Amino acid sequence: MKLATLLLFSATALAADLRGRLVGNVVLNATDIPLEARVVLDYGAKSARFLADGSFEITGVPSGQHVLEPLVPGYRVQPVIVTVPEEGDVHVQKFDAAALPLAVSAIPSLPYPLQLAAVGKDEYYTAPPGMNIMGMLKSPMILLMLASLGMAFALPKITEMLDADPEMAKQMLEQRQGWQRNLDFSDALSSKLAGGGGADAQAGSAAPAAAAGPPVGKAPARTPQGSGKRGGKRK
Template sequence: MKLASLLLLSATALAADLRGRLVGTAVLNATDIPLEARVVLDYGSKSARFHADGSFEISDVPSGQHVLESLVPGYLVQPIIVTIPEEGDVHVQKFDPSKLPLATSAVPSLPYPLELAAFGTEQYYTAPPGMNIMGMLKSPMILLMLASLGMAFALPKITDALESDPEMAKQMLEQRQGWQRNLDWSESLSSKLAGGGGANGGADAQAGPAAVPAAGTPGGKTPPARAQQGSGKRGGKRK
């Protein structure tokens, strides 16, 4: 019995009651706290509701480091870290989930009893983005179209400015003549390759039928004697 009493007394001595209140701000007045609002210790190990005046109390909190969150529907409240030592005062600091908590000796403590305040409202709707003119101009298709329009307006003026200079006009004329010669040469070469031998081949093709020798005679000529003998024989038979 004595041992159990000592253990109970020591556990009671190491536990503490957390007290605090929700202070009013321009975002949320302390008298307008929703009925569902409450504070949660260590992600649900202990919880308590707010009283009508905004105060709250959590009993029998053991010594150590604890995370205290305020769940107020529609509002955002800064979570805090409460460090309850075995001896000494309670230390309070802001809680950032992305950072490790600082040592109690490295940062001054926030007021105790705890003072919680809403710093913003929860936004469940995100407005669609408006028209972004700069974003449209950065599009590759828009840039290509603008470049084409610029060239269509600027190229004639650049050409006129170059032709007004005699030296530049002479150089441009020589370049055009060179391009024309290259074009004519390429067209002539293409026509020769397509014709299969050029003009000589075409003339040979036209003269081909007249130059073909008759079959069975050397050189294609018929001996006159045989032609006469043949005609005579045919005439005799008719008589």
């Protein structure tokens, strides 16, 4: 019985009560704390609600390092790491999920009892992006439209220049005719290579065969001779 009482007294002596307050600022007034707001120790091992004045207390916290996270709906509050020593003062430092906690001797403690404050408000609305003029100009459709508008304005000017300068108009006409001749020659060559050469080859092979005469080994056919003047009576 004495041993159980001694163990219970030792466990009670090693435990501590964490106290603190949610301090009001421009982000969240301490009098406007939602009813659901609370502080959670070690991801749910212990918890406590904020009172009307913003204060809280978590009892029976054992010695060691603990993560204390304030949960205030609609707001973001900086979580802290609380180190409860077996002897001495409680040490408080900011909690960073991406980094290991620093040694107690390497960083000064934040104020204790804890003073928590909202650092921002949760925003569930994302503003749409503004108009990007450069992005619109890079679009192929916009570039094609601008090119069409440029041609619509440039063609009348070019026509006026050609009318005013007959020599330039003559050069443009010659260039156009040269391009047309090149296109016609390319089309004729393509069609000839595609199918026109077969019939010419057959016709060319038939002409030498006709000029060679009859096949070798066959005598030419004799034409029948009439009686004429050389014909006479048989004796």
